[in-house]
Amino acid sequence: MQPLYGSTSCTVVRTVTHTYRPMRNSYSLLRRVHEGSHLIRRHASSQGPNRSRKPVTKPLPYQPTQPKAADTQQKQYRRNEKAPLSDLMRERWFAMLGFGTALACLGYFTTSLTMYWRTEPAPCYPLGCEPTVPTGRPSIQSPYEFDMHLDKSEWRYGITRLRRELGASVRGHVLEVAIGTGRNFEFYGWDAVTASLLSPEEQRKKTKKQGKSSSDDDAVLSFTGVDISPGMLDIALLRVRQVVPHMSSEIPKKPSFAMLASKYSDDKDGKSHGHVVSLLSDRIRLLQSDVSSGLPSPPAPPSPSNSAPSTSSLPQKYDTIIQTFGLCSVQDPVSLLSTMAASLQPDTGRILLLEHGRSIWSFVNGLLDRGARQHHERFGCWWNRDIEVIVTEASRRIPGLEIVRLERPGWTTAGTHVVVELRVTKQQQGEIDAGKKEKATGWFPSVLSTKQATDESKKSN
Template identity: 30%
Template sequence: MWLIDIDIVTEPGQIGLPSIAAFCFSTYGTYLYVTYDRTVKQSKNLSVPDDVSDRFHKTAPTYDANVELTERIMRIGKKREELVKRARGNVLEVACGTGRNMQYYSLGERRGTDKNGKAEILGCRSVTFVDQSPQMVEIAREKFEKMYPHFRRAAFWAQDAMAPIPPLEHTTVMQGSSQSSGSSSLGNSNNNKGNGNGSKSLQMRAQQQQQQSCTFDTVIQTMGLCSLPDPVSYLKHLGTLVEPERGEILLLEHGRSHYRWLNKLLDDLAAAHADRHGCWWNRDIGEIVRQSGLEIVESKRWHMGTTWRFILRRKEGAGRGEKDLGLAEVSEREENGDGAAKSVTGWLGWGAKKS
């Protein structure tokens, strides 16, 4: 082994630049290791429930500022835009948060053509926004009124998406809710304050309304599966809300990676991250979608596999065996950082990348 001596000549009282750099690097590396090790130990000792959605009540006022830089660096806004532009007809956005998709909606129906040149109706006839956090829903409503002051077919509900969602044409302001300035309504269909009889009456009314019209042409959710206690049941429920013939469920989510080393990092810090930010960032989104039984029209992944996009539909002819469990071969497009895309078939690679 060759040893090379390098003499750093300095004046008395001076410290060479390489020495300073080496000291800083070693100090910073030690700091990172100690901090990471301590954080992992703290995270593993935390007792955090599966349902961490209540964290957003507290973070709502600063949520946009907290995620803005990260989303800009990762170009999440562009991915939101590409997804939301597919929305058409009567639209339901669940887990709408503070309305970070708001600016990308094409409101108002118009005639157009699809990619095959066939005539179709484009744009959104109506939009219904739902989120469990009243604080976030109010921020979203205020954004909407500023962006679209003349669009009247919009409603905002502070409720669980698993609860009955009143169709827009039947929407009324319920007990304990506030009415906006003519362009939309804000309600709370399952957290109304008042006597028990009034609350039961409102729930019965909502159930009756959903029976009258319980489907949407498009259902959208972005960055929401990470906060739910039972994401598989949740997706199955969304499948019952979408129009059976041509309706689509549009998902943009984040979760596990292609790489085991990154998944280990996500796992080690999952509890601490969920407790602070209301997000279980180590969930296998592909497996959740597979178990939901929905038909996968398209899937893409970015950022080492941690960002997931799905176009889903109801699966035709339920009850016909394995294909209805989401195990049929589907087309998956995986985009790399350089924008190149490669096509694979079925679920190849997803099972191997879990850890």
Template identity: 30%
Template sequence: MAKLPRVPKGVLPKAPRVPPPPQLKPFSPRPAQSQPGPPTLEDRSVPRTTAQRVWDERPKAADFRRLSPEEMKAPQHVARVQRWRQWPLMICGIAAFGMGLYAVQMYVSLTQEPEGVEVPEDLSDRFDSEAEGYDEKVDLAETMLRVSARRKEMARKARGHVLEVAVGTGRNIPYYPTKQCATVTLLDSSAPMLAVAKRKWKDTHPEYFSRVFFKQQSAIDPITPPYGAQDGYDTILQTMGLCSTPEPVKLLHSLEAATKEDGGQILLLEHGKSHYEWLNDILDKTAPNHALTHGCWWNKDIGKIVEESGLEVVDIKRYNFGTTWWVELKARKGMRKQLVERVEEEMGVGKAPTAQSRSWWSVWR
């Protein structure tokens, strides 16, 4: 068999040279750095917001202990520290501007005396027109004076059958511990205010809506407890209610008549006179205009009102130069029965029928 001729060496193409695979270096933890390094694979897997990234880049106390004096003088480190110093200054500046603006507005509105207008003692009708925008009007003031925190603290004490008087738009509703409450009765004389409170309760505690009752009446009138609480309410709450009633002592007696004598509690959060006479002079001067605008007299002596009522005082605390009063009261033994009998006598309940008031069927006896 004939042999095939060999192919010359220069004719065949050379095979491409394949580079060897790269050798992986053993993993070693990254040393601590004074400046944040590039994001790792783990960081890339978890999305972070801009605020989180900025917060992670903040100067830490460990950086100042670890860095040398030369590193602390580095332009990058100095720029980072200066950038973070701007945040507290900016926040304090905005807060100071807001407080100053609020103080100026309050001063201008309160120092304007109502000319030619006689301010009545009872201004409860003012709440009907302010119901829808009331929360927005008082939010800033109550936050700055920590009244909202006091509301939350007081509402947490509610238990058993609960009555809240002067509920207004229901500013205490978000803080109610519904698991501690058998029933809740919300009472106010203003129908528009009560409508806002009803809507707020339905949005906040929809699962508890079947055990809450809404009553439109004055708290001075007799208050009928719900079924199961014939002995009275276990807890009665009132926040900023004595300032808007012309008969505060009679109101406290009405609350006492509705309170359970054994273990019942009356909790009040009110604003009134201060510890200081100079502040009381300001409150007295601005009270008529404030009452004409907001419907409440904020210069009442809460301590004197409580003393005249004769209720048993459990605790009294005062905040905000003494103008915010926290009062815990207790019903007196035997007074509930006396007050109920007195009210029934004034209303003519239980009297024997007279000759003029006999029914038509009495002649057949």
């Protein structure tokens, strides 16, 4: 057995031991011990640990299995990447069979679908000749389920961003046609509308913060929303309470339009506009009415005293008329555009539209045509109408109506969504007011609607 510190260290220890007997001076003994320990440390550091001994391996509780010859050959094939085709077929036949079956099924499905689309074209109905009249109201889902369904889909396809951009352009006396559940309310500027609810101190702070450069030209002075569904208006009232500042005390937590509505008095033209909920002295109005029968006039501004406001100060036209996804839900969209143009302030007023319809790609249009009936049964609108053709023909038929902007934003909607901005020139405003008295079917061009010709052919037969 090898000594712990080698032969040199043992020699040093023996020398110190033998020298101790005759030694009488303790100082010399301590010095020799110190030299011996220093010699031991230097000798140990020069040799290092003994690495020649191998660690003792403990026996395993089981006997390891030896690799088979087939496994070794397979690893060798994988390493060289030159395995024969026969061996490859024998080893991976199941995966190749599954992949081939899936590829054959996909090819059969694609071929069958292509042959079906060529032999059975999708039904595309002319405007106004759809088998059922659009209602704009969901029939399968409740209004609350319908509103929750739109939350994620609109964010995913970029519709929320488009609503925000349109809301930033709204100003003056605003009319929103087919408000639905009020999904545009959170993008409007309500500061001027709710200014009467602020205390004098809050008004001074607000004026000081905004500065003298701020004006009411780009602010919303009044808001009027029209829809035909009372269930949608219930959610719109709830959204007004949540979005509009200082309105939580004006509207109950669970509002009901039927309970809050009162009979709206006849307007100057003698037309009744249905039930209405008026808030903040008519600065915010929600009406249940059919827009095909007419649009309400803007509200009168609140007078500072008990004196009645002069007729010249009453607003006769709206500064902004906005509609999102409404032309697909009416039977005569051109007549609706004519009614909106007659209620718009000439030159300075704007009509803002966000619609969905036919795309610029025929493949997408085929998908829209095939799913039009199911979409109408679920949501009550025809989503395969050509909005660009409708707006272009309306600008040609309605005097003074001009297209300021018509674009298809974003690529996530496959070109199916259209943003339109319209205006009315002041010279042709009188002709529009005169044409407003005509029937709604009178605005249908022969290119877009063949309903009258179809009825005449049936009578002749």
